[in-house]
Amino acid sequence: MTEEKPVVAFLGPKASYTHQATLDSFPGCQYTLSPQITIEDVFASVQDNTASRGVVPFENSTNGSVVFTLDLFADLNARYPDILVCGEAYISVSHCLLGRHTEALSRSTHQLPSIIESPTSSGAATPTANIPNPGIPRTKPTQEIGHIKKLYSHPQAWGQCKSFLSTYLKGVERQDVSSTSRAAELVAADETGTSAAISSIIAAKIHNLDILARGIEDRSDNTTRFFIIKRASPPSSLSSSHPQTTAPSSSAESKNGKEKPWKSLISFTVHHSNPGALAHCLAVFEPFKLNLTSINTRPSGVAPWNYIFFVEIDGRREEGGEGAVNAALQDLAKVSRGWRWLGSWESRLK
Amino acid sequence: MTEEKPVVAFLGPKASYTHQATLDSFPGCQYTLSPQITIEDVFASVQDNTASRGVVPFENSTNGSVVFTLDLFADLNARYPDILVCGEAYISVSHCLLGRHTEALSRSTHQLPSIIESPTSSGAATPTANIPNPGIPRTKPTQEIGHIKKLYSHPQAWGQCKSFLSTYLKGVERQDVSSTSRAAELVAADETGTSAAISSIIAAKIHNLDILARGIEDRSDNTTRFFIIKRASPPSSLSSSHPQTTAPSSSAESKNGKEKPWKSLISFTVHHSNPGALAHCLAVFEPFKLNLTSINTRPSGVAPWNYIFFVEIDGRREEGGEGAVNAALQDLAKVSRGWRWLGSWESRLK
Incomplete structure (x- = not known):
């Protein structure tokens, strides 16, 4: 008997945080993993039985709910009546600032001291026992970043890196894109070297970008929670013993x-x-x-x-x-x- | 006795929906209205007594809460401990698609019929009594829009115009900006004429832009609710008889x-x-x-x-x-x- 691998749809592209969550629950060798462009595409794949399971982001511990996902569960237009949550996954999310440090730019280090000065002396708010460093970033740039004129990232990422951005990149133009991986791709394609992406360390390797700062998220325990979804009447292609799905x-x-x-x-x-x-x-x-x-x-x-x-x-x-x-x-x-x-x-x- | 006008801070720029809400509650002749760049700037102005009152968006009837405002009320860094809500205002929000129809582009009307075809026959979802036209836009473009390659707007506006955007501008690049007024300003400055803004009819007049579509919001009753904020110990400059503030x-x-x-x-x-x-x-x-x-x-x-x-x-x-x-x-x-x-x-x- 020929057995086809069950298809699992997830919010892509490859190397996205949702991809990591998907690999965590569905080992690549046993499943056909199918990256989708939007969260709605994942819902649609599962609703129309193109995929046996779907993986979508639901909430981030720092920045709250993913409203796009909530609205698909609300299903005001009655398009996804059979979608059910059947599992969850948690992925630690650590963001980097990715870009280029050209030789010319890295030589002009006279700008460096003022730019990466520690912000702990800003006195913007009174530290308390509960909030020892209110609004102060946990990290500083490891490279000169004065040449960065434009930032790309997923909307959720801005809210997870507020302190770093308001301290080191205040007023720099921001452009929302569909994923942090896509942000890195766009920065890699920018020949001027003056744009940067908030993205993952994996994306830096894939797109051959320099890491200008690491761990720029406000909280070290920054975590995203994902839901695994299925159809209410499940297809028979997934083993009933899979603990996350049944x-x-x-x-x-x-x-x-x-x-x-x-x-x-x-x-x-x-x-x-x-x-x-x-x-x-x-x-x-x-x-x-x-x-x-x-x-x-x-x-x-x-x-x-x-x-x-x-x-x-x-x-x-x-x-x-x-x-x-x-x-x-x-x-x-x-x-x-x-x-x-x-x-x-x-x-x-x- | 010289009496200075009380200052009211609001989320600008001028002609923004928050500006309209502010004028509704604080007639310009009796108050000095002070536009701010961010919602946090409004909170800060009221907290440090630079302004007697502030006006901020709180929620939209179609797209839900404004999380930036909620997070300022959550005040995790203890910066705004004295801020209290003392009033509210409701403003009907109707969006237009603003851009340019150049003579050259408007002559190539052979593209028009296919682009503005009525989407009621799409059959994407089954109409029900509750949802007679699921996901179908209430309006269509009044001008050819095939030349639009980029859209600017405030993040809240995308969520309020989902049906129109997914029907007529699917896949077109979107850039978030700080306000719908700012979006119109950027489109007015774009000499290629290939960008468009989701913005108000007032912004079309101010920036001399063409209206490519009117009333593109998903719901005709689309309304934004604003909060008026004050300090817990109010300054004496506002009359205690003002019904919205005291x-x-x-x-x-x-x-x-x-x-x-x-x-x-x-x-x-x-x-x-x-x-x-x-x-x-x-x-x-x-x-x-x-x-x-x-x-x-x-x-x-x-x-x-x-x-x-x-x-x-x-x-x-x-x-x-x-x-x-x-x-x-x-x-x-x-x-x-x-x-x-x-x-x-x-x-x-x-």
């Missing part, structure tokens, strides 16, 4: 839902004219001891100032309508305008 | 807090290790009949996957520690890790 077979342990760290994502809308509607929806999980771990909000598309809410809870929805999550969802149905279970998966947070 | 004098009516439509903004953090911590914090408002109207979440800056939550409630915090909001805040103090009252103001939502 629920374990029913057992006494997993039935309880508390022994294993599982999470579920649920969206709901409320009758905004009913006072207390939102509070009532948020209260349905408490009686079942389902810990509410996060909340996100996006416009509902129904009318201005109407929202769709996303909650994550500790717990797993079981087949057959049993268990605490199903019971809470039955209560949610009574008090919400509409709701949707968007999947349950095993936590991989250490 | 609470009314204590009276039987306002003491109750239910007769007048007031709102309050509150932020809090939770002990993430305590199961139920978030649910307990959200539950404190219900016993006092304080309707929870919206929730926002941002990274707390303490550790990855720790959040700061923002809630808006119906109700007003009264001086002297009385009233329902004060009572709820006392309960919030018992169950949260930390909390902050960020102001109460009169609703201006119609």
Whole structure:
């Protein structure tokens, strides 16, 4: 019997952080990895069964939710009704400033001392026990960067490197591009040598760029969380034993839902004219001891100032309508305008 | 006695949507309006008393919260401890595509029919009662736009014009700039005539640009909500009778807090290790009949996957520690890790 490798779609290009997250969960030898241009392309590939699984960024620990992904789960145009989260992955994200230090530019080092002066004496804010170095970058350029006139990166990266950028590259023109890898590609193609990319160390190697600064993110524990998505009726091509993609077979342990760290994502809308509607929806999980771990909000598309809410809870929805999550969802149905279970998966947070 | 006009700082430049919101609340003849380059500059002007009031965008009805503003209220670096919301304003936002139709380009109208063909037959999604035209733009270009190779706008505008852009300008390079007015300025300076801006009709007049399409936003009710901010200890230069900036004098009516439509903004953090911590914090408002109207979440800056939550409630915090909001805040103090009252103001939502 010829067995085709299952296809996994991910937000590309190759060497992107999403690619790293994909390799973490789906070893390249067992899967056909298919880079996509946009997050929506990943959703579409899974919805139309072109791919068995998809990998998309969901939130960054420094810069918050990826609203593009939330909006695809909100699915206001009813294009992705069968998409479910079935796993997650965490990737440490460390950014570099990549560009060129031409010989001519590196010789003019008389500019260097003033430019890479330590900013710890700026006195912009009072240090406290909780915030020992408010707004001060953790690192400084290792090369002269006075020649940089333009920056390229993914929009999320600006928010993760605020302190470095406001200290060393304040006022420099920024251009958003679709990925940090694409940013490096554009800088490599710029013959003037006056542009720089916020990108990964891997991209520096691929595109043969100089590293002008390393670890420029505001926090050393900067991490991006990715979701693995599947269709609600999964194709048979993925092994059911893959821990990140399929629920374990029913057992006494997993039935309880508390022994294993599982999470579920649920969206709901409320009758905004009913006072207390939102509070009532948020209260349905408490009686079942389902810990509410996060909340996100996006416009509902129904009318201005109407929202769709996303909650994550500790717990797993079981087949057959049993268990605490199903019971809470039955209560949610009574008090919400509409709701949707968007999947349950095993936590991989250490 | 010489009386200086109070200074009101706002996110500029002139003719920006924030400028319109500012004029709505602060007539130019009575105030000195001071445009700022960034939202943070507005916060800083109010914090250091350079300005008596500030006006900043808070959320858009189509594209959601302005995270830059939320992060300034989160104030992780303790720079803006005295900022309070004291009012709000709503401005209808209608975007145009602005550029140049050169004579040479406008003569080559053989391209026109295929480009501005109605997209209603695309069949990309099934229309439903709730979503009669899923993802279909409300308008089409009034001029040939095949020559447009680059787009400039503010990041929020892309998310408000998704359908138009994906139908008529798919794949065209986009550059983020600090405001829609700045976008129009850059397009006016581009001598090739191949760039376009998503900007306002006012900017078309100021920069003498052609309107290539009108009303390109996804929803006709597209509205941005602005907050008016002040310092916790207000300077004496603003009249206490200004309805948008100061609470009314204590009276039987306002003491109750239910007769007048007031709102309050509150932020809090939770002990993430305590199961139920978030649910307990959200539950404190219900016993006092304080309707929870919206929730926002941002990274707390303490550790990855720790959040700061923002809630808006119906109700007003009264001086002297009385009233329902004060009572709820006392309960919030018992169950949260930390909390902050960020102001109460009169609703201006119609």
